[in-house]
Amino acid sequence: MIIDHPLLGPRDSSEFVYLGDARMLDRPDPDAPDAARAFYEYGYLRDNPAGPHRELWFHEGGDRSWLVVTRDTVTHEITRVEMARDVARAKGRST
Amino acid sequence: MHSLTPITALGGAQPRIDTIAEMTLTENPGLALASIAARRGHEEACKDHLRALIGDVPGPGRSQLHDPEAAFWTGPDNWMAGAPFDTHEDLAAQLKARFGETASITEQTDAWVCFDLRGDGIEAVMERLCAIDIRTMVTGDAQRTVIHHLGFFVLRRDPADWLRILGPRASAGSLHHAIVTAMKAVA
Numbered sequence: 001m002i003i004d005h006p007l008l009g010p011r012d013s014s015e016f017v018y019l020g021d022a023r024m025l026d027r028p029d030p031d032a033p034d035a036a037r038a039f040y041e042y043g044y045l046r047d048n049p050a051g052p053h054r055e056l057w058f059h060e061g062g063d064r065s066w067l068v069v070t071r072d073t074v075t076h077e078i079t080r081v082e083m084a085r086d087v088a089r090a091k092g093r094s095t
Numbered sequence: 096m097h098s099l100t101p102i103t104a105l106g107g108a109q110p111r112i113d114t115i116a117e118m119t120l121t122e123n124p125g126l127a128l129a130s131i132a133a134r135r136g137h138e139e140a141c142k143d144h145l146r147a148l149i150g151d152v153p154g155p156g157r158s159q160l161h162d163p164e165a166a167f168w169t170g171p172d173n174w175m176a177g178a179p180f181d182t183h184e185d186l187a188a189q190l191k192a193r194f195g196e197t198a199s200i201t202e203q204t205d206a207w208v209c210f211d212l213r214g215d216g217i218e219a220v221m222e223r224l225c226a227i228d229i230r231t232m233v234t235g236d237a238q239r240t241v242i243h244h245l246g247f248f249v250l251r252r253d254p255a256d257w258l259r260i261l262g263p264r265a266s267a268g269s270l271h272h273a274i275v276t277a278m279k280a281v282a
Contacts, residue, residue: 007155007171008238012226015241061241063155063170085171094135 004081008063015061021046022054022068025088050074056084104208104267113275116282118214120274122267123259127180128203129187133172137197144194145174158237158250167237167250175203175248175261208267210260210274216281217258221249223277229258243273 001013023046028038050073057067066084071077088094103124105111110122133141142152149161153174158167163183166176178186187202194200212220221229224242227249232238237250247262247270262270 009156014226061246062239063168063173065170083171 001076001078003057003067003069003078005059005062005065005067006081006083007065008059011059011062015059016067017058017060019056019058019066022056022084022087024056025068025084025091052079104264105271106268111271113278115275115278116214116216118212118216118220118278118282120271120278121211121213122271123209123211125180126204126207126209127178127183127186128207128261129176129190130169130201130203131166131174131176131190131194132199132201134196134198138172141172141194141197144197148190148193149176153237156236156238158235160235160253167248169239169248180204206264207261208264208270210262210271211252212258212260212274213256215256216278217256219281220274220277221258223280224273225249242270245270245273 002010003013003016004010023042026042028035028042030039032038052070053073054068054070057069059065059067068082068084068087069078070080072079085094100108102108103110103122105122110124112122113120131141131145145152145166149159149164149166151159153159153166153168155168159165164176164178166174169175176186176190183189186204187200191200218229221227225240227238227240229249232251234251234253234255237248239246239248241247242262245262245266247260250259250261252259260274
């Protein structure tokens with residue numbers, strides 16, 4: 001499997017480490033009144049789609065950047081690769 | 096007073112040199128290194144300092160070959176700077192004085208082992224070691240990938256039959272073994 005890194009181009013998947021659902025980026029507000037419930041869902045509840053899935057990959061054997069990879073869990077086809085920091089910043093984080 | 100004898104990354108009093116067929120692998124203890132990480136909000140000021148130091152800011156997968164200091168890209172807003180150890184043993188302190196609050200500078204000299212691989216056949220050696228497409232790399236290209244589960248940098252130098260390999264110093268023996276084994280396989 002080849003992952004088309006946004007900065008470095010196509011790279012072998014052996015250089016990457018898989019984390020899981022990209023919703024890990026959306027850490028709930030710990031000060032919100034329903035924080036306990038939100039963190040329960042954040043920590044434990046995952047969809048398990050047969051189809052396109054946004055997930056976090058770490059370029060451990062490369063530039064050590066986190067990527068958000070959109071991968072079809074049925075065919076392994078990768079349709080989109082983004083820098084996780086760009087995704088987070090688009091949501092107003094770490095700007 | 097202590098009387099300490101400096102040794103190289105491979106533990107010798109002198110740098111190790113292996114010549115196999117037309118290829119030479121040389122342990123290079125003469126390199127001072129420091130990493131540069133731009134601080135948030137100071138990215139452009141940090142790049143201005145880097146440009147003033149070495150003439151350009153290397154982008155993804157590239158190095159800026161320059162004397163005495165040089166640098167290559169290691170990640171977004173991150174670079175590794177190198178210079179001759181004899182004149183720049185305090186490279187990190189020199190860079191910190193220049194970059195100030197725009198970047199976090201970390202001493203890296205003793206974290207890495209440096210090998211210079213030269214000669215005909217070095218592309219075939221790298222093809223046996225890692226997943227990098229070494230034949231598409233030109234002078235000035237710098238990539239990080241994996242040899243035998245060890246993350247390492249490979250820099251294509253000038254002339255192009257010269258590769259510089261930076262690997263984790265604590266695993267210098269393992270990396271050396273891997274490279275020499277591949278050199279023998281190619282020879």
